[in-house]
Amino acid sequence: MTEHRQRRIGGARPGAGRKPGIRNRLTQxxxxxxxxxxxxxxxxxxxxxxxxxxxxxxxxxxxxxxxPYCHARLSAVQVSGQVAVSHEEALAQLA
Structure with a gap:
């Protein structure tokens, strides 16, 4: 019977992958x-x-x-809280 070696597939391996700080090919x-x-x-x-x-x-x-590189994309913001004065009341106070 022949001896089979087990290959490591996937996972972290020492020295594998792009080194920190090195740009990818497209960026280069x-x-x-x-x-x-x-x-x-x-x-x-x-x-x-x-x-x-x-x-x-x-x-x-x-x-x-x-x-996208010139203008920020706006996102929806959830507003919570109590409104103490209605729009009409605020206008009346200004007059």
Whole structure:
């Protein structure tokens, strides 16, 4: 009978995986592109969005892609508490 070795599958292994602080391949490529062209992907999207000669559909797609990096996404907030004065009463107090 031959001796079978058990292989470890999955789980943490010493020395495996990306080292702490090392950027992933996509991030490295983005940084390299920005260095080579002098333009970040966000700056490119904003330039396309502002290009009046570009097709409207292309400008809209660039605006949609850039929006999350320029404007915070608002979220719903639960309001709790008692309202002591009605809207009408507050207006009457101002008059």
């Amino acid at each position: 490529e983005s940084v390299a592109f920005a260095r080579e062209t002098g333009e970040t992907p966000l700056a490119f999207l904003l330039r396309v969005m502002r290009d009046e000669d570009a097709e409207l559909e292309r400008r809209l797609e660039a605006a949609k892609a850039a929006a």
